[in-house]
Amino acid sequence: MITIGLTGSIGMGKSTVAAMFADQGVPVFDADAAVHRLQGPGGALIPAIEAAFPGTTGPDGVDRARLGAAVFGNDAAMQRLEAIVHPAVGAERAAFLEANAVAPLVVFDIPLLFETGGEQRVDKIVVVSAAHDVQRDRVLARPGQSPDRFAAILARQTPDSEKRARADFVIATDVPIEETRSAVDAVIACLLRSRGE
Template identity: 75%
Template sequence: MTILGLTGSIGMGKSTVAAMFADAGVPVFDADATVHQLQGPGGALLVAIEARFPGTTGVEGVDRAALGRVVLGDDAAMRALEAIVHPAVRAERAAFLDRHADAPLVVFDIPLLFETGGKRAVDQVVVVSARPEVQRARTLARPGMTPEKFDAILARQMPDAEKRARADWVIPTDVSLDDTRAQVARVIACTRAAQRR
Protein backbone atom coordinates (compact mmCIF):
# COMPACT_ATOMS: atom_id res chain seq x y z
CA MET A 1 0.00 0.00 0.00
CA THR A 2 1.11 3.54 -0.79
CA ILE A 3 -0.26 6.28 1.46
CA LEU A 4 -0.58 9.73 -0.11
CA GLY A 5 -0.86 12.64 2.28
CA LEU A 6 -3.14 15.29 0.77
CA THR A 7 -2.76 18.76 2.20
CA GLY A 8 -3.07 22.45 1.40
CA SER A 9 -3.85 25.68 3.15
CA ILE A 10 -7.37 26.95 3.70
CA GLY A 11 -9.27 27.80 0.51
CA MET A 12 -6.90 25.94 -1.80
CA GLY A 13 -9.47 23.42 -3.06
CA LYS A 14 -8.30 20.39 -1.13
CA SER A 15 -11.82 19.01 -0.63
CA THR A 16 -12.42 19.16 -4.38
CA VAL A 17 -9.21 17.26 -5.05
CA ALA A 18 -9.99 14.70 -2.34
CA ALA A 19 -13.35 14.08 -4.02
CA MET A 20 -11.53 13.54 -7.33
CA PHE A 21 -9.34 10.86 -5.74
CA ALA A 22 -12.44 9.20 -4.26
CA ASP A 23 -14.25 9.37 -7.63
CA ALA A 24 -11.24 7.56 -9.12
CA GLY A 25 -11.73 4.72 -6.64
CA VAL A 26 -9.01 5.66 -4.16
CA PRO A 27 -10.10 5.34 -0.49
CA VAL A 28 -9.82 8.73 1.23
CA PHE A 29 -9.53 9.33 4.96
CA ASP A 30 -10.92 12.81 5.63
CA ALA A 31 -9.43 14.15 8.86
CA ASP A 32 -11.76 17.19 8.93
CA ALA A 33 -14.87 15.05 8.47
CA THR A 34 -13.64 12.77 11.23
CA VAL A 35 -13.19 15.75 13.56
CA HIS A 36 -16.71 16.96 12.73
CA GLN A 37 -18.08 13.51 13.59
CA LEU A 38 -16.14 13.31 16.86
CA GLN A 39 -17.33 16.82 17.78
CA GLY A 40 -20.87 16.48 16.44
CA PRO A 41 -24.06 15.51 18.32
CA GLY A 42 -23.17 12.67 20.68
CA GLY A 43 -19.53 12.84 19.55
CA ALA A 44 -16.87 11.02 21.51
CA LEU A 45 -14.91 14.22 22.28
CA LEU A 46 -17.71 16.41 23.63
CA VAL A 47 -17.17 15.64 27.30
CA ALA A 48 -13.43 16.30 27.16
CA ILE A 49 -13.84 19.51 25.15
CA GLU A 50 -16.56 20.86 27.44
CA ALA A 51 -14.45 20.06 30.51
CA ARG A 52 -11.48 21.98 29.11
CA PHE A 53 -13.44 24.75 27.35
CA PRO A 54 -16.72 25.25 29.28
CA GLY A 55 -19.65 26.60 27.29
CA THR A 56 -18.36 25.50 23.88
CA THR A 57 -20.60 22.46 23.42
CA GLY A 58 -24.33 21.74 23.41
CA VAL A 59 -26.92 19.31 22.10
CA GLU A 60 -25.73 19.97 18.53
CA GLY A 61 -22.14 19.14 19.49
CA VAL A 62 -19.28 21.62 19.54
CA ASP A 63 -20.22 25.23 18.89
CA ARG A 64 -17.40 25.82 16.42
CA ALA A 65 -17.75 29.60 16.52
CA ALA A 66 -17.54 29.66 20.32
CA LEU A 67 -14.61 27.25 20.38
CA GLY A 68 -12.87 29.25 17.66
CA ARG A 69 -13.17 32.43 19.74
CA VAL A 70 -11.47 30.64 22.63
CA VAL A 71 -8.58 28.97 20.79
CA LEU A 72 -7.74 31.16 17.79
CA GLY A 73 -4.79 33.35 18.68
CA ASP A 74 -4.16 31.48 21.96
CA ASP A 75 -1.34 28.98 21.43
CA ALA A 76 -1.80 27.26 24.81
CA ALA A 77 -5.53 26.79 24.25
CA MET A 78 -4.92 25.48 20.74
CA ARG A 79 -2.37 22.96 22.03
CA ALA A 80 -4.85 21.82 24.68
CA LEU A 81 -7.52 21.30 22.03
CA GLU A 82 -5.09 19.44 19.76
CA ALA A 83 -4.12 17.17 22.68
CA ILE A 84 -7.79 16.14 22.87
CA VAL A 85 -8.49 15.85 19.15
CA HIS A 86 -5.34 14.43 17.54
CA PRO A 87 -5.16 11.08 19.41
CA ALA A 88 -8.81 10.38 18.56
CA VAL A 89 -8.22 11.19 14.89
CA ARG A 90 -5.17 8.91 14.82
CA ALA A 91 -7.28 6.06 16.20
CA GLU A 92 -9.93 6.62 13.51
CA ARG A 93 -7.20 6.70 10.85
CA ALA A 94 -5.84 3.36 12.07
CA ALA A 95 -9.33 1.87 11.81
CA PHE A 96 -9.61 3.25 8.25
CA LEU A 97 -6.36 1.52 7.30
CA ASP A 98 -7.65 -1.75 8.74
CA ARG A 99 -10.81 -1.45 6.63
CA HIS A 100 -8.80 -0.79 3.46
CA ALA A 101 -5.85 -3.10 4.11
CA ASP A 102 -6.09 -4.58 0.59
CA ALA A 103 -6.10 -1.22 -1.23
CA PRO A 104 -2.90 -0.51 -3.22
CA LEU A 105 -3.32 3.25 -2.73
CA VAL A 106 -5.07 5.36 -0.09
CA VAL A 107 -5.21 9.08 0.63
CA PHE A 108 -5.00 10.78 4.01
CA ASP A 109 -6.70 14.17 3.62
CA ILE A 110 -5.00 16.13 6.42
CA PRO A 111 -5.20 19.94 6.33
CA LEU A 112 -2.32 20.45 8.80
CA LEU A 113 -0.17 17.56 7.59
CA PHE A 114 3.14 19.40 7.94
CA GLU A 115 2.15 21.47 10.96
CA THR A 116 1.14 18.44 13.06
CA GLY A 117 3.93 16.06 12.05
CA GLY A 118 1.58 13.95 9.92
CA LYS A 119 4.20 13.61 7.18
CA ARG A 120 5.71 10.71 9.14
CA ALA A 121 2.52 8.68 8.53
CA VAL A 122 2.56 8.96 4.72
CA ASP A 123 4.75 7.80 1.85
CA GLN A 124 4.32 10.81 -0.43
CA VAL A 125 2.79 14.27 -0.07
CA VAL A 126 0.37 15.93 -2.48
CA VAL A 127 -0.06 19.68 -1.95
CA VAL A 128 -3.10 21.45 -3.39
CA SER A 129 -2.34 25.03 -4.33
CA ALA A 130 -3.83 28.15 -5.91
CA ARG A 131 -2.79 31.76 -6.34
CA PRO A 132 -3.13 33.86 -3.14
CA GLU A 133 -5.91 36.03 -4.56
CA VAL A 134 -7.93 32.93 -5.50
CA GLN A 135 -7.38 31.43 -2.06
CA ARG A 136 -8.50 34.62 -0.33
CA ALA A 137 -11.62 35.06 -2.47
CA ARG A 138 -12.67 31.44 -1.92
CA THR A 139 -12.14 31.61 1.81
CA LEU A 140 -13.89 34.93 2.36
CA ALA A 141 -16.92 33.59 0.45
CA ARG A 142 -17.47 31.02 3.22
CA PRO A 143 -20.31 31.69 5.69
CA GLY A 144 -19.08 33.38 8.85
CA MET A 145 -15.57 34.02 7.52
CA THR A 146 -14.00 37.42 8.08
CA PRO A 147 -10.66 38.85 6.92
CA GLU A 148 -9.46 38.79 10.53
CA LYS A 149 -10.39 35.13 11.00
CA PHE A 150 -8.79 34.25 7.66
CA ASP A 151 -5.55 35.98 8.69
CA ALA A 152 -5.57 34.18 12.06
CA ILE A 153 -6.01 30.81 10.36
CA LEU A 154 -3.25 31.55 7.84
CA ALA A 155 -0.91 32.53 10.67
CA ARG A 156 -1.22 28.99 12.07
CA GLN A 157 -0.50 27.33 8.73
CA MET A 158 2.81 26.78 7.00
CA PRO A 159 3.16 29.16 4.03
CA ASP A 160 1.98 27.71 0.72
CA ALA A 161 5.39 28.17 -0.91
CA GLU A 162 7.03 26.08 1.81
CA LYS A 163 4.39 23.35 1.47
CA ARG A 164 4.93 23.23 -2.27
CA ALA A 165 8.71 22.99 -1.77
CA ARG A 166 8.24 19.97 0.51
CA ALA A 167 5.70 18.21 -1.72
CA ASP A 168 6.23 15.19 -3.92
CA TRP A 169 3.30 16.40 -6.06
CA VAL A 170 1.63 19.80 -6.46
CA ILE A 171 -1.89 19.92 -7.87
CA PRO A 172 -3.12 23.36 -8.99
CA THR A 173 -6.76 24.30 -8.45
CA ASP A 174 -6.73 27.78 -9.99
CA VAL A 175 -7.15 26.09 -13.38
CA SER A 176 -10.13 24.31 -14.92
CA LEU A 177 -11.64 21.34 -13.07
CA ASP A 178 -10.64 19.15 -16.01
CA ASP A 179 -7.02 20.25 -15.68
CA THR A 180 -7.07 19.55 -11.94
CA ARG A 181 -8.70 16.15 -12.52
CA ALA A 182 -5.99 15.33 -15.08
CA GLN A 183 -3.32 16.06 -12.48
CA VAL A 184 -5.06 13.77 -9.99
CA ALA A 185 -5.15 11.01 -12.62
CA ARG A 186 -1.44 11.56 -13.29
CA VAL A 187 -0.57 11.17 -9.60
CA ILE A 188 -2.58 7.94 -9.40
CA ALA A 189 -1.08 6.52 -12.60
CA CYS A 190 2.50 7.38 -11.65
CA THR A 191 2.09 6.00 -8.14
CA ARG A 192 0.66 2.72 -9.40
CA ALA A 193 3.39 2.45 -12.05
CA ALA A 194 6.04 2.91 -9.35
CA GLN A 195 4.43 0.14 -7.29
CA ARG A 196 4.80 -2.26 -10.23
CA ARG A 197 8.51 -1.58 -10.61
Protein backbone atom coordinates in the same frame (compact mmCIF):
# COMPACT_ATOMS: atom_id res chain seq x y z
CA MET B 1 0.05 0.12 0.02
CA ILE B 2 1.21 3.65 -0.72
CA THR B 3 -0.11 6.26 1.71
CA ILE B 4 -0.66 9.73 0.29
CA GLY B 5 -0.81 12.83 2.45
CA LEU B 6 -3.09 15.36 0.76
CA THR B 7 -2.75 18.89 2.05
CA GLY B 8 -3.07 22.53 1.12
CA SER B 9 -3.72 25.84 2.80
CA ILE B 10 -7.24 27.13 3.42
CA GLY B 11 -9.20 27.88 0.25
CA MET B 12 -6.88 25.94 -2.06
CA GLY B 13 -9.49 23.38 -3.20
CA LYS B 14 -8.28 20.38 -1.22
CA SER B 15 -11.79 18.98 -0.65
CA THR B 16 -12.45 19.08 -4.40
CA VAL B 17 -9.21 17.20 -5.10
CA ALA B 18 -9.95 14.66 -2.34
CA ALA B 19 -13.31 13.97 -4.00
CA MET B 20 -11.51 13.41 -7.33
CA PHE B 21 -9.29 10.74 -5.72
CA ALA B 22 -12.40 9.11 -4.23
CA ASP B 23 -14.13 9.21 -7.63
CA GLN B 24 -11.23 7.14 -8.98
CA GLY B 25 -11.73 4.51 -6.28
CA VAL B 26 -8.92 5.61 -3.97
CA PRO B 27 -10.05 5.38 -0.31
CA VAL B 28 -9.85 8.82 1.36
CA PHE B 29 -9.56 9.47 5.10
CA ASP B 30 -10.86 12.97 5.82
CA ALA B 31 -9.37 14.17 9.11
CA ASP B 32 -11.80 17.12 9.31
CA ALA B 33 -14.80 14.83 8.79
CA ALA B 34 -13.51 12.57 11.56
CA VAL B 35 -13.25 15.59 13.87
CA HIS B 36 -16.81 16.66 12.98
CA ARG B 37 -18.10 13.16 13.83
CA LEU B 38 -16.21 13.05 17.11
CA GLN B 39 -17.47 16.54 18.03
CA GLY B 40 -21.00 16.16 16.65
CA PRO B 41 -24.19 15.14 18.50
CA GLY B 42 -23.28 12.32 20.87
CA GLY B 43 -19.65 12.47 19.71
CA ALA B 44 -17.03 10.66 21.75
CA LEU B 45 -15.07 13.85 22.48
CA ILE B 46 -17.96 15.97 23.80
CA PRO B 47 -17.41 15.19 27.53
CA ALA B 48 -13.67 15.92 27.40
CA ILE B 49 -14.15 19.15 25.42
CA GLU B 50 -16.89 20.36 27.76
CA ALA B 51 -14.68 19.62 30.77
CA ALA B 52 -11.75 21.53 29.27
CA PHE B 53 -13.84 24.36 27.77
CA PRO B 54 -17.08 24.73 29.78
CA GLY B 55 -20.06 26.04 27.84
CA THR B 56 -18.73 25.12 24.39
CA THR B 57 -20.95 22.07 23.80
CA GLY B 58 -24.67 21.32 23.73
CA PRO B 59 -27.23 18.86 22.35
CA ASP B 60 -25.86 19.41 18.83
CA GLY B 61 -22.31 18.66 19.91
CA VAL B 62 -19.56 21.27 19.90
CA ASP B 63 -20.66 24.85 19.34
CA ARG B 64 -17.91 25.66 16.87
CA ALA B 65 -18.28 29.43 17.29
CA ARG B 66 -17.94 29.21 21.08
CA LEU B 67 -15.07 26.72 20.96
CA GLY B 68 -13.36 28.84 18.30
CA ALA B 69 -13.69 31.91 20.52
CA ALA B 70 -12.19 29.94 23.42
CA VAL B 71 -9.10 28.76 21.53
CA PHE B 72 -8.51 31.15 18.62
CA GLY B 73 -5.32 33.15 19.19
CA ASN B 74 -4.62 31.30 22.48
CA ASP B 75 -1.78 28.83 21.92
CA ALA B 76 -2.16 27.12 25.32
CA ALA B 77 -5.89 26.57 24.79
CA MET B 78 -5.27 25.32 21.25
CA GLN B 79 -2.70 22.82 22.55
CA ARG B 80 -5.18 21.64 25.19
CA LEU B 81 -7.82 21.08 22.50
CA GLU B 82 -5.34 19.31 20.20
CA ALA B 83 -4.33 16.98 23.07
CA ILE B 84 -7.99 15.88 23.24
CA VAL B 85 -8.64 15.66 19.49
CA HIS B 86 -5.44 14.27 17.95
CA PRO B 87 -5.34 10.88 19.74
CA ALA B 88 -8.98 10.24 18.83
CA VAL B 89 -8.35 11.12 15.18
CA GLY B 90 -5.31 8.81 15.28
CA ALA B 91 -7.54 5.93 16.36
CA GLU B 92 -9.98 6.68 13.51
CA ARG B 93 -7.02 6.73 11.10
CA ALA B 94 -5.85 3.31 12.31
CA ALA B 95 -9.36 1.87 11.82
CA PHE B 96 -9.47 3.34 8.30
CA LEU B 97 -6.13 1.69 7.43
CA GLU B 98 -7.34 -1.65 8.76
CA ALA B 99 -10.58 -1.40 6.76
CA ASN B 100 -8.66 -0.61 3.55
CA ALA B 101 -5.67 -2.90 4.09
CA VAL B 102 -5.79 -4.35 0.57
CA ALA B 103 -6.04 -1.01 -1.28
CA PRO B 104 -2.94 -0.16 -3.39
CA LEU B 105 -3.29 3.55 -2.56
CA VAL B 106 -5.01 5.48 0.22
CA VAL B 107 -5.30 9.22 0.73
CA PHE B 108 -5.13 11.01 4.06
CA ASP B 109 -6.78 14.42 3.66
CA ILE B 110 -4.94 16.38 6.37
CA PRO B 111 -5.20 20.18 6.30
CA LEU B 112 -2.32 20.67 8.79
CA LEU B 113 -0.07 17.86 7.52
CA PHE B 114 3.23 19.74 7.89
CA GLU B 115 2.15 21.71 10.94
CA THR B 116 1.49 18.49 12.91
CA GLY B 117 4.46 16.45 11.64
CA GLY B 118 2.11 14.24 9.63
CA GLU B 119 4.43 14.18 6.61
CA GLN B 120 6.52 11.58 8.48
CA ARG B 121 3.54 9.17 8.55
CA VAL B 122 2.85 9.07 4.79
CA ASP B 123 4.79 7.79 1.78
CA LYS B 124 3.99 10.60 -0.68
CA ILE B 125 2.77 14.18 -0.32
CA VAL B 126 0.31 15.88 -2.66
CA VAL B 127 -0.11 19.63 -2.19
CA VAL B 128 -3.15 21.42 -3.62
CA SER B 129 -2.33 24.98 -4.63
CA ALA B 130 -3.78 28.08 -6.27
CA ALA B 131 -2.70 31.67 -6.75
CA HIS B 132 -3.00 33.81 -3.61
CA ASP B 133 -5.70 36.08 -5.03
CA VAL B 134 -7.82 33.05 -6.01
CA GLN B 135 -7.32 31.57 -2.54
CA ARG B 136 -8.25 34.86 -0.85
CA ASP B 137 -11.41 35.29 -2.93
CA ARG B 138 -12.54 31.73 -2.14
CA VAL B 139 -11.99 32.14 1.60
CA LEU B 140 -13.62 35.56 1.87
CA ALA B 141 -16.69 34.22 0.04
CA ARG B 142 -17.28 31.81 2.95
CA PRO B 143 -19.73 32.78 5.71
CA GLY B 144 -18.08 34.27 8.77
CA GLN B 145 -14.74 34.97 7.11
CA SER B 146 -13.00 38.34 7.13
CA PRO B 147 -9.62 39.58 5.92
CA ASP B 148 -8.32 39.60 9.52
CA ARG B 149 -9.51 36.05 10.20
CA PHE B 150 -8.02 34.88 6.89
CA ALA B 151 -4.68 36.49 7.79
CA ALA B 152 -4.74 34.87 11.25
CA ILE B 153 -5.42 31.43 9.75
CA LEU B 154 -2.61 31.83 7.21
CA ALA B 155 -0.23 32.85 10.00
CA ARG B 156 -0.79 29.44 11.65
CA GLN B 157 -0.24 27.49 8.43
CA THR B 158 2.98 26.57 6.66
CA PRO B 159 3.32 28.96 3.68
CA ASP B 160 2.06 27.62 0.36
CA SER B 161 5.49 28.09 -1.23
CA GLU B 162 7.09 25.88 1.43
CA LYS B 163 4.37 23.23 1.07
CA ARG B 164 4.92 23.14 -2.69
CA ALA B 165 8.69 22.81 -2.19
CA ARG B 166 8.21 19.84 0.15
CA ALA B 167 5.61 18.06 -2.02
CA ASP B 168 6.10 15.01 -4.21
CA PHE B 169 3.24 16.27 -6.41
CA VAL B 170 1.55 19.69 -6.72
CA ILE B 171 -1.99 19.89 -8.09
CA ALA B 172 -3.21 23.28 -9.28
CA THR B 173 -6.83 24.29 -8.72
CA ASP B 174 -6.73 27.74 -10.30
CA VAL B 175 -7.04 26.12 -13.74
CA PRO B 176 -10.04 24.58 -15.54
CA ILE B 177 -11.41 21.74 -13.41
CA GLU B 178 -10.63 19.14 -16.09
CA GLU B 179 -6.94 20.06 -15.82
CA THR B 180 -7.11 19.47 -12.09
CA ARG B 181 -8.86 16.12 -12.66
CA SER B 182 -6.19 15.12 -15.21
CA ALA B 183 -3.47 15.97 -12.69
CA VAL B 184 -5.14 13.73 -10.09
CA ASP B 185 -5.37 10.90 -12.63
CA ALA B 186 -1.68 11.37 -13.48
CA VAL B 187 -0.67 11.12 -9.80
CA ILE B 188 -2.69 7.91 -9.39
CA ALA B 189 -1.19 6.41 -12.58
CA CYS B 190 2.34 7.36 -11.53
CA LEU B 191 1.99 5.82 -8.07
CA LEU B 192 0.39 2.62 -9.38
CA ARG B 193 3.25 2.33 -11.90
CA SER B 194 5.74 2.68 -9.06
CA ARG B 195 4.08 -0.39 -7.47
CA GLY B 196 4.39 -2.28 -10.75
CA GLU B 197 0.65 -2.15 -11.53
